[in-house]
Amino acid sequence: MARWRALAERIPSGPIRDDALHALGAKRTHADGAALFSTLVDKRNGSLLRLLVAYELILDFLDNVSERHRTEANGRELHLALIDAVDPRRTPSDYYRHHPWKQDGGYLRALVESCQAGCSRLPSFARIRSAVLIEAGRTQVLALNHITDPTERDAALRKWAAEECPDDHGLAWYELGGAASASLVVLALLTLATRGDLTAEDVERTRAAYWPWMSLVAVMLDSYADQMEDAVSGDHSYVAHYPNRDAMIDRLSECIATASRRALSLPAGQRHAVVVASMVAMYLSKDSARSTSLIADTRTLVGAGGSLARLLLPMLRLWRIAYSHRAA
Numbered sequence: 497m498a499r500w501r502a503l504a505e506r507i508p509s510g511p512i513r514d515d516a517l518h519a520l521g522a523k524r525t526h527a528d529g530a531a532l533f534s535t536l537v538d539k540r541n542g543s544l545l546r547l548l549v550a551y552e553l554i555l556d557f558l559d560n561v562s563e564r565h566r567t568e569a570n571g572r573e574l575h576l577a578l579i580d581a582v583d584p585r586r587t588p589s590d591y592y593r594h595h596p597w598k599q600d601g602g603y604l605r606a607l608v609e610s611c612q613a614g615c616s617r618l619p620s621f622a623r624i625r626s627a628v629l630i631e632a633g634r635t636q637v638l639a640l641n642h643i644t645d646p647t648e649r650d651a652a653l654r655k656w657a658a659e660e661c662p663d664d665h666g667l668a669w670y671e672l673g674g675a676a677s678a679s680l681v682v683l684a685l686l687t688l689a690t691r692g693d694l695t696a697e698d699v700e701r702t703r704a705a706y707w708p709w710m711s712l713v714a715v716m717l718d719s720y721a722d723q724m725e726d727a728v729s730g731d732h733s734y735v736a737h738y739p740n741r742d743a744m745i746d747r748l749s750e751c752i753a754t755a756s757r758r759a760l761s762l763p764a765g766q767r768h769a770v771v772v773a774s775m776v777a778m779y780l781s782k783d784s785a786r787s788t789s790l791i792a793d794t795r796t797l798v799g800a801g802g803s804l805a806r807l808l809l810p811m812l813r814l815w816r817i818a819y820s821h822r823a824a
Contacts, residue, residue: 497527500553503606508599515560516603523556525778525821532774533683536767537690544690547614548683551581554607555635555679561595563642568652570594571639577604578635581611582628582682584621618686620694627699628685631707634660634676641677641732649732665708670737674715675708684710698763705758710772713755716748717779717797724784745793749800752776756802769804776801777808781816783823 497520504516520527530552534545554577562571573593580586588605592598615621637656643649650670657669664672684706688694719726719734726733738744752772759768776798779785785794798805816822 497524497549500550500607503601503603507601507603509597511564511597512561512600512603515564516557516600518560519553519556522821524819525816526556527552529775529778530679530683532771533687536684536687536764536771541690543614543617544687547611547618547686550607550610550614551578551682551686552679554578554581554604554611555638557604557607559638562638565594565596566642566644567594568639568643571642572636575636575638577608578682579629579632581608582615582632582686583625584612584616586612615686615689618689619692620689623694623696624685624689624699627703628682631681631685631703635679637673637676640673646732667708667712668737670734671712671716672708674719674734675712678711678714680711680714681706702762705762705768709751709755709758710775713748713751713772714775714779716751717776720744720748720790720797721779721782721785724787724789741793745796748797752797752800773801773804773808774812776805777812778815780805781809781813 501517501520504513504520507513507516527549530548531545533548534541537544558574558577562574573589574591574595576589577591580588588608591604592600618624637653637660640649640652640656643652653673654669657664657672660676661667661672667675681703684702685699688698688702691698716734719736722731723733723735725731726736735744735748738747755772756769759765759772762768780794780798784790798809
């Protein structure tokens with residue numbers, strides 16, 4: 497993180513520099529969440545850790561940059577970086593082609609090339625390449641999330657879901673869009689590729705566990721904690737698509753329980769379960785999730801995460817206080 501911060505501070509363009517530093521600071525919880533995936537392997541792996549964090553930093557950085565110029569063309573070009581990052585064969589694109597500011601001092605390209613180098617060092621990258629490119633490709637949905645007009649945005653997301661996710665797992669269009677905008681499946685597959693004895697069955701099993709349920713939990717809990725802030729700012733809120741509050745809490749509880757079960761079904765399932773429980777506790781430890789109007793619902797959602805989520809909640813609350821991320 498210190499390395500990327502030092503590079504971000506030298507970005508020539510003020511708006512791009514602000515976006516990079518904001519992603520490194522205000523979204524530190526996401527980077528720590530990505531780093532947690534490195535605990536799924538048996539031995540410390542510094543190369544994997546750097547790869548996971550760099551990939552998450554790209555996603556968080558692009559989320560900020562694309563908000564400054566909310567056109568689909570700009571969003572799609574920027575988010576090609578998430579695909580290039582997990583394919584060492586690809587040449588980085590001109591990501592700022594449709595963006596008003598272009599001088600980032602090589603920051604985004606450096607992140608992409610760092611990820612590509614990390615992928616090349618994974619013993620079984622060739623065995624996950626096809627799957628990870630599909631999952632990274634889903635993140636193109638992020639180009640649609642920032643469309644200014646809500647009617648146009650929702651129509652675009654409906655069309656995307658119908659075209660890109662024909663096997664919808666019983667999810668609504670907004671749930672599919674939300675799940676696709678998370679990085680969890682990519683992070684899980686990259687971690688899996690550290691194994692030298694990897695099989696095609698292992699890849700599909702992990703992919704099926706993480707898509708769509710674990711990704712959906714991450715995005716929906718983030719949206720749940722931010723719902724009041726989004727209502728004021730007018731930003732897209734995934735949970736606002738649920739018909740009412742009871743339906744939202746019932747559905748999110750169901751998703752959390754399903755994600756937890758699927759995590760435990762994997763080899764070393766207890767480690768995957770820690771990732772899910774940590775994710776639940778981290779999002780629900782925000783100040784906004786503990787407000788008077790949400791506290792009862794938050795307790796219900798924490799309960800759906802089981803005893804481990806309940807145990808981790810106060811710990812991650814202390815983490816937020818220590819790192820000044822109570823409301824970030």
